[in-house]
Amino acid sequence: MQSNTLARWLGAFALVAAPAMAQQISVEDFAKYPDIDEVTLSPTGEYLALAIPSPDGKETNLQVVRLSDNSTVKTLRFGQNSHVMDVTWTDDDQITVQRAKRFPLEQFKSNLGELMSTNITGDKQRTLFAYVPDDGTQRGRNKDMGWAFMAGPLDKEPGKAIVTYYCWPSECGEDGDTVVFKVDTRTGSRQEIERIKDGDVSSSLIWDHDGIARVAYSEAKDGTPKTLYRPTPTSPWTPIPKTIAGYEVAGGYIAEDNNTLYARISDNQEATTLYKVDLAAGTRTKVVGRDGVNVGTIMTGGRKDVPFGVTFTTPGPAVQYFDPTSEWAKLHAGLMQKFKGQMVYFLSFTRDDQKVLFWTSSDRVPGNYYLLDRANGNKIVQIGARMPWFEGKQVAQMKPIEFTTRDGAKIYGYYTAPIGAAPGPKPLVVMPHGGPYGPSDTWGWDDDVQFLASRGYGVLQVNYRGSGGRGDKFTNQAFKQWGVMIQNDITDGVKYAIDQKLADPDRICMYGASFGGYSALMQPILNPGMYKCAIGYVGVYDLPLLSKSKESESEEVERWYERSLGTDMAALSQQSPAKRAKEIKVPVMLVHGKADDNVGMNQFRAMDGALKDIGQPPEVMLGAGEGHGFANPQNVAELYRRMQQFLDKYIGPNAKVATSP
Template sequence: MMDRRRWIVAALLLLFVSVLQAQPVSFADLAKHPEYREVRISPDGKYVAATALLQGGQTVLALVDLATRKPIILRLREGDDVVRFDWVGPERLVYSVGHRIGGYDAPLSTGELFAVNGDGSGANMLYGYRKTAVNADSGSLIPHATTERGTASLIAAIPDDPQHILVSVSLWDTTGYELNLPVAYRMDVRSGDKIKMLTAPMRGAEFLADHQGRIRFAYGEANDGSWKVYEHPLKGDGWTLLPEFSNNRSTPLAFSSDDRTVYFECPAGAAGFGVCSWDVATRKLATVWSNQRVEEDDLAQGLARDSIIGVSFTDGRPGLSVFDSQSADAQALIMLMKQFPGEQVSFTSGTTDGGLSLVLVQADADPGAFYLFDPKAHKLTMLLPRMPWIDPSQMARKQPIEFAARDGLKLQGYVTYPPGEESAKQLPMVVVVHGGPYGIRDRWDYDPDVQALATRGYAVLQVNFRGSGGYGYDFVKAGWRQWGGTMQDDVTDGTRWAIAQGIADPKRICIYGVSYGGYAALEGAMKEPDLYQCTIGYVGIYDLPLMFHRGDTHDSSWGEDFLKRALGNDMAVLASHSPINQLDSLKAKVMLVVGGKDYRVPEIQGLHLHQALLDRHIAHEWMLKPDEMHGFYNEANVTELYTRMLQFIGASIGPGMTGKAAAAGAAAH
């Protein structure tokens, strides 16, 4: 009898544990922001700096002494978030701050520049417009703060002169309706005193300097969309336009550590896209990497600070091509990759001598963690996980896909299956359309929106439609003036491909997107009324002509010219491709999500469509958060969004595969 009772208790405990394990990740956990986003080691290896999230949602700078592992949190003004930081000397770093404008856009920089030592001492404002800024150590007025209405950004550190940096400054009062005209300065990292070096040859330009503190290139896009690359001579004044690089839309990426070579993004002819090395002495160009289908993501960091070992790219899954596979850096990276099969492994920063490096390990189901690596000792130590509450084994995995659009154009994307249902067929599916749209792309990465859907039993389809980034300028340009046209057709063709492959149940498909994706979600439901059973527009655009009058894109002449170039200027055509004017075609159920303080896509876009639906007595789900911006940032609001969105999807196309299986199991017992 006792044995039987023990058996029953053991069985119940096993059942309880299995039920707990079967529970999907909570929406609250998916809504949480990463504890750490970026982490960098100091050049001397004594400190680590990281952007850390406080309880109230503010992003601050955390400084960690690696000897004691004691952290120091650098407090900021209320409302400020750290935007960027870089070590500029053995123990000193500079950082900039900004104000949040939503969950999907980087904070808007205040233009100020600050500096601090690795131990938290010597905090100072180097540049800024707020005259009452106070020293973070003593609370006294900062004696060396430069009171100037402008934006300062770091160009580069100067390795042989750790007391100075190169900065780009753009004055607000001289910009007006145009893009800024940057001026390069040499700045003291203790006082903020600066000496002018030169002025950019064009508005909106970026600078590239060598490791000796000399500005060598300037580049950028002109108002008419043309690309310009200029070179500045080592001796003499003036800028020289480089026609070959300009016409090919080549971008100078970085100097080699010895300054003998400049790496450029460049066309590779029949080989597709490339990265080229440009010999400074001979001025000869040589292709060092090429790919027929995708552009590079970035130059790959080596063990040491400023070292370059290859090229990273994303051709479906992330890849890395090293210049010398027998080098110590490459061998170390290969060794680390073997420890983390199926994950993306990369060096993110290193000491000057390469004696210590930071390694980031991440994947589609893993938000990532930073490790400290000692190559001599072959020792890898966990340092800072981004989201330790996420269990990758419970997350869904992305599968890269390829298909041809109706006009034959090859397209890439991803299908994410519910966990454990990777071979299932006829799944309920949600098409997720990325924002931008130009120059942005979906990647093989951890995406909480995708996980919220897939872990609830829905297949997720993402398409890198024409106009997306990563596939070359011509691919981006192919999306110009195609809102509601071929860009939309690419998403439709991807949906029909998923149906033809047996992945999706054709009667159980919804479409969802953010920003431009919100437009495409509603436009898809209008243009293909029998394809989608529900549509969700999140901070989306529903009246295209309104973009020329409301929002922040048209605030400069460059932005206005871009709108005309990318959308077109025929208001009748734009109106005909606006979801708000196509409600006669609507069959799908609708959910609209709006941020009341959205400056990128003002709430009037959502409010007008909401009212138009009410006027037609079309029932729909409406979610307005007055204090949110372009994408929700508040974790409670994101949790509510996921909850209501999944309830809406379930009511529209039924429960996901996981939900059906659970319901069947419950009915059987």
């Protein structure tokens, strides 16, 4: 995004909605990368730093903008095909970024554990942490054998920051160490503050306001949480008592007194609750929680991260203030009223707390950035939009649903009706999320959902057992149940949609990616006649093959698959679509990336070959150079076109409903 794009947004904010446009949104609009990935405000409020993707998605560069005249100071690249994320101001004119990779099936980028810094003009760029391999006779300058992550700047020491570094086993032993460094982001010099060895998996840390780690939570080899804490800043690490957390601490903030911890806590693998913990006394007080669903984001305000409320994402979006008298709770509540129907998140604050950068988003708004000036009558200026081309266009509403399974479990999910549809049953695409363990569908903008709704299809998303967001007990009960419990939950969700007159029972198709692709092919086997077609996208179809392929991975990965997938090959074969292809009585479309290093092409070949062997060859789309999900916008647009043709053929308005291909 160039400076004139930013300038287009800068001006007094007015709540004036553009009229809805009737024409169908193009596939290219759904395939584009956002204009903006990330925005952060400098400590003085003079500058913005923005992470700006290239149109082809191959790079994300850093752009520095001066707010006084809306001019671009500099656009910075950090290497060919390089992405930046977690943009952090470590001083008034100094920025640190993480190097990242964009994974196609994820909305946002993923951190690679490499840190770089620059001044605002870019003439003093520096790599702080990275592993650079030797190139021929030239030795790579950086040889950090581990992953580095920015913990936060030290306002009392301008230019310096705390960095958490996780050693690779090859450097620090089998389990690695968690190392804390104080880093001068201007010079690159670093000082080791401490090294945490007590942990089977690298520790996540919670810091006090002096940059001292006070809570360390990690995972033992059997997958159970492991938490250490310091009752005082000078105390040694000690296991956290059951009176504070019976099972796990899943993140939190320490108040300015450096003793009061606001933390998400679970005592018996149930969903997390927010507690206020007195670290020195070892006591806690319940603040807020809901039965069966995790506390989401702990909302904080001001430069000193003062906790004032929490969000919930399940069953639908909600905000609860535990300190409604807080100036930040009052400000946030006012913004929630102004931006009705959207969620509001504070992003960054100036050092004097007078300017606030925040963003809003919803199921129908991909995300907008705003700057609020508290010293100027709370004037709001729009800084930019993630996907401005959707503004003024008619998009679909995602509604939370809830149903009870055949064995009495309460399941949440979402139903999105076709755009402009009258009440009554509609053609339905069932779209299970990937994982299966940990991820979950949440209320918010989703390109796939909006595309399908724009083409006349309702979309059902089910957060089956195994999904995240409801505690480890809810997730772990679905271990080794890929083709059993999880599929029953999805099936019961479809029956709910039919019973509620949301879905036309004669026009239902499955579509999913990764584990969702597995489900897309498994569901027609388990429910003959329920579906008219299936689309598997970068899916897993042969579970014994998957199990064997993980034997070459790390011990940690092997242990995970033993726990979650199992080693009973007969049971895995019974739960494999590729082993039961003759039971798939619907037309199939298979989509895969030829360079997929997560779910390899051997999975595609197993399913494709099995269908060909029974005389039912699938429609196929293979992406050259594509990985676990398509990244090239041209390929994504072509995928959407071919999906539409496939769906229209089998469940569209003029489809000839059939029970077999």
